[in-house]
Amino acid sequence: MESTTIKKLYREHESFEDKQVKLSGWIRTLRSSKSFGFIELNDGTFFKNAQIVFDEALSNFKEIEKLPISTSITVEGKVVLTPNAKQPFEIKADNIIVEGTSSSDYPLQKKKHSFEYLRTIAHLRPRSNTFSAVFRVRSLAAFAIHKFFQERGFVYVNSPIITGSDCEGAGQMFRVTTLDLDNLPRTQDGQIDVKEDFFGKTTSLTVSGQLEAEVFALSFRNVYTFGPTFRAENSNTPRHAAEFWMIEPEIAFAELKDDMELAEDMVKYIINYVMENAPEEMEFFNNFIDNTLFDRLNNVVNSEFGHVTYTEAIEILKKSGQQFEYPVEWGIDLQTEHERYLTEKVFKKPVFVTDYPKKIKAFYMRLNDDNKTVAAMDLLVPGVGEIIGGSQREERLDVLERRIKELGMDVKDYWWYLELRKYGGTKHAGFGLGFERMIMYLTGMSNIRDVIPFPRTPGNAEF
């Protein structure tokens, strides 16, 4: 008999009525009395379990009723519809084969464990309700992102992970080397001879694929990256990881308003896709992790996002009468408290803040005519604050060169980036979305370590 899956049984149980099926999975719970027992079986294909009913008629009844949870089994039996029970069906087992027994010291016993503890057993936590939901949502959200861009004809670009330059200056970088640290090669004047390193120079892990995405936008018009990026910052917060995935679309013949439209469409698309394709998981999050979740996500999906300039936002915050920890003055970088006040109290929906002071933004953002602000945008969402940052890029060769020099950087390091402007540059724009931030927003999980399969943070690179 061909195996079926619990997902298929849940989705199509009526067509399975009284049919014989074969299922394989892991025992989540088992209880038995003298002559019969119940197994909650999970096979990984679906959030919910299938209930297996077995009794003494099984030749191995005595063995089965003593199986430790997490044992993997194969069940053959009949599907019985149970329209009045919690589950829409159960399986009356004719035969149960033990695939692999578990051990009584299985760490995921029924009692509730702290997320901190579960991080220490990252190889087992995907078998718990919370983490099976998190990682299925993560998978679906990743696919939603690809689908969104591919449907719109965007070209997916794999920007390089190992990079020879710290062009964006977006943060501290990890060094990548094959030099023998115990026996470093030296030049005649005693310096480390980086020519001996694998790439013949100093290399690091990328902090962003944006500059390379711009190359592709100026060839393919609409492109996106989706890959890992890295920060070697020693920050032990619930929102920072050393290794995380980013989505960086880049669009040519486009201005800031096109960029914001794209971001709004994308965020709504991801939420809708996950709500449709993981209803059981999302219900679980709303019930057990964050009971404001559905309200929050529905509000995002059903709003037209607001728009406000940084200068207006500063005025709003100053006039609010609200006491902020960080005082508000034109020129400051907005803190999470300011961002959340704007999106939660003032706009009560997602809002784009645009046209930030050039001093607090990156060199590549397009200078506005006021010469003080740049065509940047941050998307703020209720419950979190900033979730997306983007900008129109400076396409004017002379302005870009001037900005690079103003900031004390070397134009030679940017030769190819500048050539994009020399050989048929166009208006273009893009943004970055931290994938894990999006997953946290979608699930209500509050620690980034709990939305990454094997998180990397200061002092931690286990598994």
Added chain:
Amino acid sequence: MESTTIKKLYREHESFEDKQVKLSGWIRTLRSSKSFGFIELNDGTFFKNAQIVFDEALSNFKEIEKLPISTSITVEGKVVLTPNAKQPFEIKADNIIVEGTSSSDYPLQKKKHSFEYLRTIAHLRPRSNTFSAVFRVRSLAAFAIHKFFQERGFVYVNSPIITGSDCEGAGQMFRVTTLDLDNLPRTQDGQIDVKEDFFGKTTSLTVSGQLEAEVFALSFRNVYTFGPTFRAENSNTPRHAAEFWMIEPEIAFAELKDDMELAEDMVKYIINYVMENAPEEMEFFNNFIDNTLFDRLNNVVNSEFGHVTYTEAIEILKKSGQQFEYPVEWGIDLQTEHERYLTEKVFKKPVFVTDYPKKIKAFYMRLNDDNKTVAAMDLLVPGVGEIIGGSQREERLDVLERRIKELGMDVKDYWWYLELRKYGGTKHAGFGLGFERMIMYLTGMSNIRDVIPFPRTPGNAEF
């Protein structure tokens, strides 16, 4: 007027007959006579160009006719169907706006450039025919892979890039560090104090996500990874890069035959998807890069893949009478010459070679009952040789521990991998596909440097 795209015009030109449209793109060629001219415009959305006709009626005719190629422009004009011409339509321009001029030293002039030269201008080469085709196919193939697995309910796993262990021993690794190489911290006995490093220990870039994918397969049943992997091997060949992407599916409650079925289905799916979604690009490859391409790909799609054991394959090779550079004997690792002979001359279609000697395969492959071979499989394809390698994994705790010890490795390093077998292990299997190898196979491109946006190879980490 809303902008349209060249892709839309090609796909739906009949509905645009005599309509006014607005297009933005880059000039690929421009020729003009006294009173009129032609522009081949490419906007990145489509492999082919749109032909723009302009004449003296334009107020800026004199400027336009002198524009260097690669200048970006916006054209407004009328769509005229040209059923008897090479292109199905052309645009009669009413207005041409210059977005960004190019320079006369634009490196991608019309003459043919070597691929070697184009690698030195990786920021411009996606604008050439060959590379626009390569990178669009790369994007579509990536999406095909996600689509294939998601349609089958597989969960996408982001396995970690930075790893604390060299578990697979699959090759030399890059070290990842934040230590100051000019001022290395030392322990009292003069050793480098790796506790001072970012993660508190020695870390490297991953060579494979397989072991972590197994964790997820034993939770979700069917999973796949798709991410960058790294080899610090100093091999300057057309088939090796230091940074490349891998797809690693892993399936639980599955044996080697299920693994092979999955691999066969996946390869056929990718080819079909790309043939359907990039017909113009594929035609270009077949005409200009490798004129055996369509025959080769059609043969793959339409064959039932062959199956042969390693032991049988060795017999076939020995009896072939063929002179091989590397002599054939039971126990050897098959070389490309052997692989190609098997798939091209013997089977004349893709073939799985199974059950390799355990001595030439990794520790985690499932030991067969003969105690000499393991349940491994390599997929060989005509024109290349091996394109996929996989195996059933050793699920028996005692056998796995014995194999680890036999190979002189430390079981402590594998504590979590072993626990997967302790707590409800099941039969499971998986394989790895090098994404770039697949792109080379799909396009006929013969150097891996030409299917990666910004390739990393020994001595080269530009851009």
